[in-house]
Amino acid sequence: MSEERYREERARIEQGHVKYRDKLRAEGKLFVRDRLSMLLDYKGGFSVFNQTGRFLCQQSDQCYDETHKETGLYNQARLVAMRYKNPATVLGYLENGQFWRLRELSANVQAPSRVATLVRARDASLTFAARNLHIWTKYTGTDPESNFAVGDVQTDLLTTAPPTFFTLRLNLHY
Numbered sequence: 001m002s003e004e005r006y007r008e009e010r011a012r013i014e015q016g017h018v019k020y021r022d023k024l025r026a027e028g029k030l031f032v033r034d035r036l037s038m039l040l041d042y043k044g045g046f047s048v049f050n051q052t053g054r055f056l057c058q059q060s061d062q063c064y065d066e067t068h069k070e071t072g073l074y075n076q077a078r079l080v081a082m083r084y085k086n087p088a089t090v091l092g093y094l095e096n097g098q099f100w101r102l103r104e105l106s107a108n109v110q111a112p113s114r115v116a117t118l119v120r121a122r123d124a125s126l127t128f129a130a131r132n133l134h135i136w137t138k139y140t141g142t143d144p145e146s147n148f149a150v151g152d153v154q155t156d157l158l159t160t161a162p163p164t165f166f167t168l169r170l171n172l173h174y
Contacts, residue, residue: 018044019046021043022042023103024039024040025040026038034107037104037105038106039103041101044099046097048094048097048156049095049154050139055158057079058082058083065078075140077092078092078093095141097154098138099145100135100137101145102134105133106127107129108125109127116172120174124170124173126170128168128169130164130167132161146160
């Protein structure tokens with residue numbers, strides 16, 4: 001391996017922290033007093049060590065990279081490089097962590113004034129929100145945001161993705 005290629009690979013491996021980050025928030029009115037909002041989240045410019053994929057493929061003969069017909073040549077090659085080469089390498093499991101996530105979708109419905117007066121409030125509204133609804137990524141591990149390690153390179157050894165959850169909130173203003 002040439003010295004320049006070595007430096008490029010070393011820089012790629014060391015880039016474990018998010019370099020680029022952006023959020024896109026859209027908000028609009030549904031009717032006269034009701035609101036709908038959405039939050040898209042982007043993170044990129046970092047690598048994640050797919051430790052779960054590496055661990056399962058190294059410890060088992062039922063590895064996805066080995067047993068499924070849909071597996072691409074890159075995934076097959078990283079398995080061969082890890083399992084059947086001497087010296088072995090796990091660098092194929094260091095992946096691009098770039099992603100877009102639909103972080104939040106919420107709707108706020110303003111209650112009629114007669115409903116608010118029933119509970120002696122000035123006004124009332126009901127908010128429904130959902131978080132972590134969808135992710136768009138080429139990362140083959142569990143989730144590019146999951147993290148097991150505390151070092152420089154993010155790794156996802158048998159971790160789970162951020163959960164999807166829903167909330168319903170009643171807002172009363174006195």
